[in-house]
Structure formats: C-alpha cells, structure tokens
Amino acid sequence: MERMGRRMGHLLVLIIVVVSVSLGGGRGVSAGEATQVHHVVGGDRGWDIASDIAAWAADRLFRVGDKIWFAYSAAGESIVELGSREEMEACDVTNPIRMYTDGLDSITLDGVGTRFFASGRPESCKKGLKLNVDVLPQQQTQMDLINPLTTIPFHEVVAAGPTTPSAAVPLPAAPPLSLLVSGLFFFSWFFLPFF
Missing domain, CATH: 1.20.5 (Single alpha-helices involved in coiled-coils or other helix-helix interfaces)
Incomplete structure (x- = not known):
C-alpha cells in the first residue's frame, strides 16, 4: 500500500x-515570446518591386523580439543591411553591415532603434526595394503592469484592445x-x- x-x-x-x-x-514564457510577431516583408509577393514595400511597411508596428522575413529569388537578388538612412535613400550598397543571400532570411529585431535594408542591386533599390524598420520597445501587457501585491477593485480593470500590429500572426x-x-x-x- x-x-x-x-x-x-x-x-x-x-x-x-x-x-x-x-x-x-x-x-x-516572457511577454516578448508571447507577443512575438513574424512579418513577411512585402506580404504575399515578398521582396519584389511589384510589392510596394513602402506601402506595405506604412501600417506596420515593429517591436523588439519580432522577426522580419525576406522572401526573394536568391538567383537574382540579395538583401543588405545598411548603417544609415542616407545610404538607404541613396541606394549606396557598397558598404553593408550585413548581407543576406539565402532567398528566405529571418532577422530578429533585437533592439530599439531604426534598421535600414535595401536590395543588394542598386537598380532594384532605386525602384523601391528598400525598407527602414523603426523598432519599438516590447509592448507591456496588462499583467506586466499589475503588482501582484496590490489588489485592484474589479470595476477598475479594463480589458486591453487588439494588440497585433499587422496581419501577421503571433506564434506561441x-x-x-x-x-x-x-x-x-x-x-x-x-x-x-x-x-
């Protein structure tokens, strides 16, 4: 027994x-993992001149911990990360910080600030294949804001609205x-x- x-x-x-x-x-599971969003740059078309990357990026929020995915034909294209807005706007790809050539590249946004990406081909960059990503801090959840040692009257608790910044789907x-x-x-x- x-x-x-x-x-x-x-x-x-x-x-x-x-x-x-x-x-x-x-x-x-940290709040960052729970709210991580994967963004496919350019949407369904991916990294392509026909995608209108600027319009795609206009309504997106990028946060620390999110991932951006570049999908493109590796045979004719590459992605470079540049050090400044000036290099990106001028399509000066001669001195990249990083270069991506796999055709499907995932980049974790690991810090607050602005990152600059462009086509490795100056002619494609000049046709709009460039992207600046303003990375915001991780969004705090309601639970992050509540001190477990204090009580909040039930009538003061407010439900948070939708938090997904794009059509992208958070992955657990x-x-x-x-x-x-x-x-x-x-x-x-x-x-x-x-x-």
Whole structure:
C-alpha cells in the first residue's frame, strides 16, 4: 500500500511537470515570446518591386523580439543591411553591415532603434526595394503592469484592445523537445507497471 501511495505522489508530480512543459516549457514564457510577431516583408509577393514595400511597411508596428522575413529569388537578388538612412535613400550598397543571400532570411529585431535594408542591386533599390524598420520597445501587457501585491477593485480593470500590429500572426513559444521527451519517459515509467 505504501508503494502505491508513493507512485500516486510521483504521478501527481509528473502531471504537474507535463502541464508545466505544455504551458511554457518549464522555463517561463516572457511577454516578448508571447507577443512575438513574424512579418513577411512585402506580404504575399515578398521582396519584389511589384510589392510596394513602402506601402506595405506604412501600417506596420515593429517591436523588439519580432522577426522580419525576406522572401526573394536568391538567383537574382540579395538583401543588405545598411548603417544609415542616407545610404538607404541613396541606394549606396557598397558598404553593408550585413548581407543576406539565402532567398528566405529571418532577422530578429533585437533592439530599439531604426534598421535600414535595401536590395543588394542598386537598380532594384532605386525602384523601391528598400525598407527602414523603426523598432519599438516590447509592448507591456496588462499583467506586466499589475503588482501582484496590490489588489485592484474589479470595476477598475479594463480589458486591453487588439494588440497585433499587422496581419501577421503571433506564434506561441514551443517547449523544448528535451522536456517533452523527459515527460514521456517518466509517464511511461510510472504507468507501464499498472498495465
């Protein structure tokens, strides 16, 4: 009987671990991960002269932690990151900070400030293939603003409006595979003797 009680205690711990892993990988999900937005530059057409990159970017908000994706034909195009607005506006691509040539490039916006991107081909840049990205701080959620040691009267709590800055879809953070495998191992170790 004592052995059965110990197994039930272990089972309870296992259930707590599995639920924790499935809700955030046991490592905590930061507000930045929970609200990360993936932006495909140019929308459905991607990085293309016909996309009107300036119009696409006009109604987007970019925040720290978001990712921008450049999709283009690697055979005829490349992306450069430039150091200044002047270089971008003049399509001076002779001194890039970084160069992207894979055809599908993901860039994490890891700090507040402005970043400048342009086509690696000056003629394409002059036709509009350039983008400046003003990166804003991460947006605080209502929970970030609430001190857990204070109580707020129910009538003072206000629901936040929509927070997605574009048609892009926020992706939830995935739990690490190692934690999922560990949970399955312990699950089978505890349950197999009962069958």
